[in-house]
Amino acid sequence: xxxxxxxxxxxxxxxxxxxxxLIFVYxxxxxxxxxxxxxxxxxxxxxxxxxxxxxxxxxxxxxDTAMSNLVVFGVLFIVIAMVxxxxxxxxxxxxxxxxxxxxxxxxxxxxxxxxxxxTAWKWIMNPGLxxxxxxxxxxxxxxxxxWIIDPDMAIYAVxxxxxxxxxxxxxxxxxxxxRSVDGEIIKAAQVDGIPTWRIYSAIIIPSMAPIFxxxxxxxxxxxxxxxxxxxxxxxxxxxxATDLPATYMYAMAFSRGDIGQAASSAMVMMAVVFAxxxxxxxxxxxxxxx
Amino acid sequence: MTxxxxxxxxxxxxxxxxxxxxxxxxxxVFALFYLMPLxxxxxxxxKSLEEIRTGSLIAFPREVTFEAWKTAWxxxxxxxxxxxxxxxFWNSVVLAIPAVLISTFVGAMNGYVIAxxxxxxxxxxxxxxxxxxxxxxxxxxxxxxRMLGILGLAGSIPGLxxxxxxxxxxxxxxxxxxYYVTIxxxxxxxxxxxxxxxxxxFWSIFLPLSLPIVVVTVIWQFTQIWNDFLFGVSFSQAGxxxxxxxxxxxxxxTTGVKEYNxxxxxxxxxxxxxxxxxxxxxxxxxxxxxxxxxxx
Amino acid sequence: MSPILDISNxxxxxxxxxxxxxxxxxxxxxxxxxxxxxxxxGKSTLLNCIAGLEPITxxxxxxxxxxxxxxxxxxRDIAMVFQSYALYPTMSVAKNIxxxxxxxxxxxxxxxxxxxxxxxxxxxxxxxxRRPGQLxxxxxxxxAMGRALVRxxxxxxxxxxxxxxxxxxxxxxxxxxxxxxxxxGATMVYVTHDQIEAMTLATKIVVMKGGVVQQIGSPSEIxxxxxxxxxxxxxGSPAMNLIPARARSNGNxxxxxxxxxxxxxxxxxxxxxxxxxxxxxxxxRPEDIAQAGFRAGEDVQQAACMIDMVEPAGADTYVVSNxxxxxxxxRLHAETAxxxxxxxxxxxxxxxxxxxxxDSGERLN
Numbered sequence: 002x003x004x005x006x007x008x009x010x011x012x013x014x015x016x017x018x019x020x021x022x023l024i025f026v027y028x029x030x031x032x033x034x035x036x037x038x039x040x041x042x043x044x045x046x047x048x049x050x051x052x053x054x055x056x057x058x059x060x061x062x063x064x065d066t067a068m069s070n071l072v073v074f075g076v077l078f079i080v081i082a083m084v085x086x087x088x089x090x091x092x093x094x095x096x097x098x099x100x101x102x103x104x105x106x107x108x109x110x111x112x113x114x115x116x117x118x119x120t121a122w123k124w125i126m127n128p129g130l131x132x133x134x135x136x137x138x139x140x141x142x143x144x145x146x147x148w149i150i151d152p153d154m155a156i157y158a159v160x161x162x163x164x165x166x167x168x169x170x171x172x173x174x175x176x177x178x179x180r181s182v183d184g185e186i187i188k189a190a191q192v193d194g195i196p197t198w199r200i201y202s203a204i205i206i207p208s209m210a211p212i213f214x215x216x217x218x219x220x221x222x223x224x225x226x227x228x229x230x231x232x233x234x235x236x237x238x239x240x241x242a243t244d245l246p247a248t249y250m251y252a253m254a255f256s257r258g259d260i261g262q263a264a265s266s267a268m269v270m271m272a273v274v275f276a277x278x279x280x281x282x283x284x285x286x287x288x289x290x291x
Numbered sequence: 292m293t294x295x296x297x298x299x300x301x302x303x304x305x306x307x308x309x310x311x312x313x314x315x316x317x318x319x320v321f322a323l324f325y326l327m328p329l330x331x332x333x334x335x336x337x338k339s340l341e342e343i344r345t346g347s348l349i350a351f352p353r354e355v356t357f358e359a360w361k362t363a364w365x366x367x368x369x370x371x372x373x374x375x376x377x378x379x380f381w382n383s384v385v386l387a388i389p390a391v392l393i394s395t396f397v398g399a400m401n402g403y404v405i406a407x408x409x410x411x412x413x414x415x416x417x418x419x420x421x422x423x424x425x426x427x428x429x430x431x432x433x434x435x436x437r438m439l440g441i442l443g444l445a446g447s448i449p450g451l452x453x454x455x456x457x458x459x460x461x462x463x464x465x466x467x468x469x470y471y472v473t474i475x476x477x478x479x480x481x482x483x484x485x486x487x488x489x490x491x492x493f494w495s496i497f498l499p500l501s502l503p504i505v506v507v508t509v510i511w512q513f514t515q516i517w518n519d520f521l522f523g524v525s526f527s528q529a530g531x532x533x534x535x536x537x538x539x540x541x542x543x544x545t546t547g548v549k550e551y552n553x554x555x556x557x558x559x560x561x562x563x564x565x566x567x568x569x570x571x572x573x574x575x576x577x578x579x580x581x582x583x584x585x586x587x
Numbered sequence: 588m589s590p591i592l593d594i595s596n597x598x599x600x601x602x603x604x605x606x607x608x609x610x611x612x613x614x615x616x617x618x619x620x621x622x623x624x625x626x627x628x629g630k631s632t633l634l635n636c637i638a639g640l641e642p643i644t645x646x647x648x649x650x651x652x653x654x655x656x657x658x659x660x661x662x663r664d665i666a667m668v669f670q671s672y673a674l675y676p677t678m679s680v681a682k683n684i685x686x687x688x689x690x691x692x693x694x695x696x697x698x699x700x701x702x703x704x705x706x707x708x709x710x711x712x713x714x715x716x717r718r719p720g721q722l723x724x725x726x727x728x729x730x731a732m733g734r735a736l737v738r739x740x741x742x743x744x745x746x747x748x749x750x751x752x753x754x755x756x757x758x759x760x761x762x763x764x765x766x767x768x769x770x771x772g773a774t775m776v777y778v779t780h781d782q783i784e785a786m787t788l789a790t791k792i793v794v795m796k797g798g799v800v801q802q803i804g805s806p807s808e809i810x811x812x813x814x815x816x817x818x819x820x821x822x823g824s825p826a827m828n829l830i831p832a833r834a835r836s837n838g839n840x841x842x843x844x845x846x847x848x849x850x851x852x853x854x855x856x857x858x859x860x861x862x863x864x865x866x867x868x869x870x871x872r873p874e875d876i877a878q879a880g881f882r883a884g885e886d887v888q889q890a891a892c893m894i895d896m897v898e899p900a901g902a903d904t905y906v907v908s909n910x911x912x913x914x915x916x917x918r919l920h921a922e923t924a925x926x927x928x929x930x931x932x933x934x935x936x937x938x939x940x941x942x943x944x945x946d947s948g949e950r951l952n
Contacts, residue, residue, distance in 0.1 A: 004657075004659065007488060007489070007659065010488075010489040010490075011404045011408035011410060011413075011489060012404075012410060014400050014401070014404050014489075015400075015401055015404045015405070015413070015416060017397075018397060018401050018416075018420065018460050018464070019416050019419070019420075021457055021460065022419055022420055022423050022460070022461070023419075025431065025435070025438075025457045025458075026419075026422070026423040026426060026431065027419070028434075029430070029431040029434040029435065029438075030426065030430055030431070032433075032434040033430050033431070033433060033434060036433065045433075045437070089321060092314060092317055092318055092321075093318070095314055097314075097318065103318055103322060105570075105573055106322045106325050106326055107321065107322070107325055108569075108573070108577065109325070109329075109566065109569055109570075110325065110328075111580065112514060112562075112565045112566055112568070112569035112576065113518070113562050113565065113566070114517070114518035114519075114520065114535050114538075114561060114562065114565070115518070115520065116518075116520050116535045116538055116539050116558075116561070117518075117535075117538070117558045117559075117561055117562040118328075120538065120539075120542050120554055120555075120557075120558040121328040121329075121331065121332050121555070121558060122328065123542070124331065124332075124335065124551055124554065124555060125327075125328060125331055125348065127551075130343065130344065130348065130551070131348055132348060134347070134348065135347045135348040135349060138347050165324070165325070165328065169325065170580055173577050173580060173581060174580075174581055177581055222425065225427060226427050226428070226429075228520070228521055229520035229521065229535070232520070232524075232539060233520075233539055233542065236543060246429075247427070247429055247521075250429045250432075251429070251432075251521075251524075251525070254432060254433055254436075254525075255525065260433060263429075263432075263433060264433060266429070267427070267429040267430040267432070267433070268430065270427045270429050270430065271426060271427055271429075271430045274425060274426065274427050275425075278425045282418075282421065282422065282425070475671050475673065477669040477670065477671050477673035477746075478673045478675065480635070480638070480640050480660075480667070480669065480673065481667065481669055481673035481674075481675075481734075482675070482686075483640060483659075483660045483661065484638060484640075484660045484661065484665065484666065484667045484687075485661070485686055485687035485690055485734075486660075486661035486687055486690040486691050487661075487686070487690050491690065495675070495678075495686070496675050496677070496678075499677035499678075500676060500677055
């Protein structure tokens with residue numbers, strides 16, 4: 002008996018987590034998928050009716066806005082955060098004596114809640130009293146910066162706050178990557194008389210391809226899940242102008258009482274995440290087995 | 292170090308100097324960009340409403356007042372109640388501490404099993420756990436709301452603790468697993484020959500080795516849970532809301548005059564615990580961030 | 588005497604791959620058994636099976652006359668020293684050594700007494716309060732040995748314990764292990780890929796390859812009468828010369844003919860060999876080919892050979908000549924006048940010769 006126990010203790014320790022993940026992740030995904038195929042409104046129904054919720058979803062102008070916002074926000078957020086992060090990492094990599102302090106400054110937003118970030122930027126971009134007022138106070142009477150209440154520009158205000166929050170993290174990733182490049186290769190290039198910018202562009206940056214991929218995955222993941230930032234900064238408004246899939250889903254689930262729509266929009270979000278993450282995880286796991 | 296500084300030939304010292312100046316200017320401008328919101332938050336929170344309306348965004352307060360902080364802590368209105376952030380701050384504390392401890396402990400045991408006691412299927416379980424880290428939580432919100440109702444935990448702090456533990460296990464397991472795989476498996480073998488069993492080996496040999504990864508995991512989990520908004524807003528009710536939800540309610544409450552100084556003070560109060568952790572243990576914070584994303 | 592370790596018909600599979608195939612080994616009390624072979628030959632797996640750290644697929648393991656096949660490691664009355672030493676990093680040296688006793692519930696006074704005895708024996712008394720991280724490689728090695736010694740087991744198991752040490756320290760520690768074995772009269776099983784370690788330490792050697800035992804025997808049996816081409820090639824440095832040749836029986840013995848590229852074949856007469864097939868591989872160790880005039884005896888035969896290369900190695904000089912399409916090495920005395928590109932009379936001592944079948948690789952004589 003004790004022999005048997007000894008042999009099976011590791012499995013028994015892992016079992017609760019395994020069961021929890023089976024139920025609360027995979028079981029729940031199946032539940033949501035199931036409900037997304039029903040006519041559920043305020044309460045879930047379990048009779049499958051086909052893809053009507055998805056038809057409603059794709060016919061909804063609000064969802065349409067949310068998806069195009071996701072594209073705009075996602076592309077700008079990922080590209081700018083990556084470029085800025087890489088630039089900061091390279092600048093910091095130049096034997097700066099104050100590197101530690103600067104790194105701390107660039108990265109601290111990552112420790113903040115998105116709600117805090119949203120609150121701060123909402124105030125900064127306040128049309129009456131924020132940056133607009135400040136620049137007008139400097140004598141530029143016609144200066145205007147009211148993105149946050151402009152339905153066409155509000156999503157770019159979200160982009161600014163998002164980049165402020167996350168670019169320092171990309172910098173930390175890239176800096177770690179720059180430091181892990183084989184020093185001998187760089188010395189060899191310097192001996193060969195290759196200029197510094199060529200060393201970066203031809204040797205160091207290409208060798209960091211896996212880090213670019215990691216940064217991309219993390220940022221894409223953040224973009225798709227973005228919810229709190231929008232809620233705090235614009236509340237999804239003006240109107241639905243800054244709605245993202247995450248806020249759409251939340252509105253359907255908890256304020257509109259439209260569970261079918263909430264479930265189908267969540268499934269679309271998951272499909273988008275998996276389209277990005279699954280190939281990455283697959284290649285990671287396979288690379289490890291080799 | 293990359294041993295690589297922008298270093299033009301020494302025959303042009305002025306060129307080098309100009310380049311260094313450009314470098315520092317750029318770094319300084321970016322530092323201002325990142326610091327500006329914090330600066331604005333702090334100064335605004337110390338101003339009176341009158342001064343905010345008449346002064347400039349980035350001006351120092353003419354007259355420092357802590358009124359806004361007092362209101363934010365114990366008087367600001369979140370909807371109909373006007374108790375400030377204080378009760379919600381304590382909700383977050385009461386919620387974060389057990390959630391962090393439990394998820395860290397479970398992650399440590401899981402990581403220990405997966406890294407050192409491999410059995411058939413262990414890798415599959417690890418992959419399943421890992422996938423759980425990547426799902427958008429929207430996909431579990433609806434069933435979880437129902438499940439919490441069934442368990443009698445709806446709208447309660449224990450319910451939120453439960454949710455944070457369940458969805459934190461993936462990351463904590465990943466952290467510990469990646470740490471424990473670097474420890475040679477001969478250590479477990481030696482201890483087995485010495486007569487120690489599964490728990491004894493964990494307790495006497497692995498746990499004493501784990502301080503760095505425990506710190507990383509605790510910081511990571513604490514930051515995640517303290518800053519969480521989605522679970523907080525979905526699974527709490529009036530009275531059990533965490534601080535992020537209360538902050539959002541204060542800022543977006545439509546009753547009365549808009550008190551920007553109170554909003555800023557409240558935002559700083561909500562941010563303070565994670566900021567302090569970051570300042571005190573930034574090294575571990577960064578390690579957690581990069582470990583959570585680079586190593587799969 | 589009954590064997591202290593008796594392994595019979597042991598098989599070990601990982602899924603469908605066979606790691607160990609039909610292992611049968613048994614040793615007497617006081618034996619020093621060395622498991623030797625190239626990496627991946629299954630020697631460490633076999634040791635882990637003996638320790639009970641890996642389950643076996645079928646077969647039987649007896650230790651001290653008791654069936655231990657399904658007994659957990661702690662109850663097998665063994666102690667083990669690992670390649671990485673596997674010292675517990677957060678415990679002091681003293682705690683490392685006494686951990687096993689503590690787990691088994693040995694009283695503090697006995698722990699203390701045994702610790703002191705072992706520390707004295709291994710001369711690690713000044714190190715007892717240090718952490719493993721503060722020790723040199725050689726010191727860690729001693730602590731690992733101390734942890735094993737304090738157990739006073741029926742069987743000591745060593746898994747390549749010297750492979751992480753530098754060359755000089757390795758020779759020193761080898762001597763110490765040998766001394767320890769002698770003084771304690773203990774029974775030891777020792778895994779190594781280093782055939783010199785095997786030769787110097789063992790009372791009994793098991794040569795393994797691909798999970799199969801190639802030969803079991805005393806060091807001199809293994810060295811002088813290797814059971815097949817693999818053992819002949821693996822044991823000894825420089826390796827045994829393995830020269831393709833043709834055998835022709837005549838009235839009293841066999842004529843061995845070795846082809847050469849630009850010269851007439853060498854013909855050696857072996858009066859002992861009988862019933863050899865036509866194609867053989869002739870095995871002669873470098874020290875059994877000497878300069879003519881330095882080796883005498885009825886089985887010594889001479890032939891003039893073209894010297895291709897001369898390698899002075901201090902105590903000896905090795906010369907290389909191309910015979911039968913192989914680089915054949917002979918071990919000459921240091922003052923030899925051999926020059927590359929010149930002919931030299933070499934003496935082949937056929938009293939030490941081995942013959943192998945070219946296809947199966949098995950020994951013929």
